[in-house]
Amino acid sequence: MAGETVILEVFIFVLMILGALFMLVAALGILRMPDVFTRMSCNAKSVTIGLGFLLFAFMLHFRELGVGSRALATIAFIALTIPVASHRIGRSAYLSGVSLWEGTIRDELGEALKGTREGPHKEDAGDEKR
Amino acid sequence: MRRGKREISIFSGKGLYGALVRLVAFSLLWAVLTQGGGGWIIGVPAVVLATFLSLGLHAPISWRWRPMGVLRFIPYFLWQSLRGGIDVSRRALHPKLPIDPAVVHHTLLLPPGPSQVFFANTINLLPGTLSADLHEGHLTIHMLDAGLEYVMELKRVEERVADLFGVELKRR
Incomplete structure (x- = not known):
């Protein structure tokens, strides 16, 4: 019985460390990534995974129905809302012509589609802004 | 993405069903968040408000997950x-x-x-x-x-x- 508890404790410990590491990566991504799209890309994934690990660790630690169901609901909401939020931010950045990082490869089709609808204003997205 | 407006009144059969599904879903969510009940004085208005808000933002359309x-x-x-x-x-x-x-x-x-x-x-x-x-x-x-x-x-x-x-x- 005691052995099982130790294994569980270690497992919870590992989950929490991993969760914290992914959250650290999210913060590092904000600092290191060069433009809004790469930052969003980095953040959406690492925050979701990081919070997932932390909440899963809470579930295992408390082992109560009330805590577990709430943690599960929180995981579900995070997995549902973070992708939507990052899509909205990415979309508004793209359509308002926020400059892409200089190393970004642009698809030719995007250039061809340009002007067929409002935005993306790629022609003035380059050097003038910022 | 803006979807075409589909006017389904909540008083029609399909609309009522959609509204009921959401009402039940939000009530369940409240029950989970409050650990199986309690606080329904705030919960009931919140659930009703959330149902109307969600219907206003996103009319019931027919889709389901398998x-x-x-x-x-x-x-x-x-x-x-x-x-x-x-x-x-x-x-x-x-x-x-x-x-x-x-x-x-x-x-x-x-x-x-x-x-x-x-x-x-x-x-x-x-x-x-x-x-x-x-x-x-x-x-x-x-x-x-x-x-x-x-x-x-x-x-x-x-x-x-x-x-x-x-x-x-x-x-x-």
Whole structure:
């Protein structure tokens, strides 16, 4: 019985460390990534995974129905809302012509589609802004 | 994406059913958040308000997930999200910051409607992709690494989403 508890404790410990590491990566991504799209890309994934690990660790630690169901609901909401939020931010950045990082490869089709609808204003997205 | 307005009154049979489903779902959520009841003085108005708000924002339209599709999709989604997290961590922590971003366009094989929106949101958690714009079945995607074999990857995700919604993929 005691052995099982130790294994569980270690497992919870590992989950929490991993969760914290992914959250650290999210913060590092904000600092290191060069433009809004790469930052969003980095953040959406690492925050979701990081919070997932932390909440899963809470579930295992408390082992109560009330805590577990709430943690599960929180995981579900995070997995549902973070992708939507990052899509909205990415979309508004793209359509308002926020400059892409200089190393970004642009698809030719995007250039061809340009002007067929409002935005993306790629022609003035380059050097003038910022 | 702005969907065409579908006027379904909540007093019609279908509308009432949709409203009831949401009412029950929000009540269950309140019960979970408050650990099985309590606080219903605040809960009942909140649930009713949330139901009306959600109906106002998003009228009931007919779509459903297939139960078996959900069971197949969840582990796939979790695994891919984990891959996405690990991939992006490797890139963010690497001293040389190995990214090679690109903006690509992808024509969806999924039929127009909820499955397309769901797909656009799903890929935000998958390795290296961020959906930037969804317009008439064309998805603009920001890739963290242009070298990834994204066409095959996206096709696989589309197949999974089609399986989840029980819809057919268009043939090219």
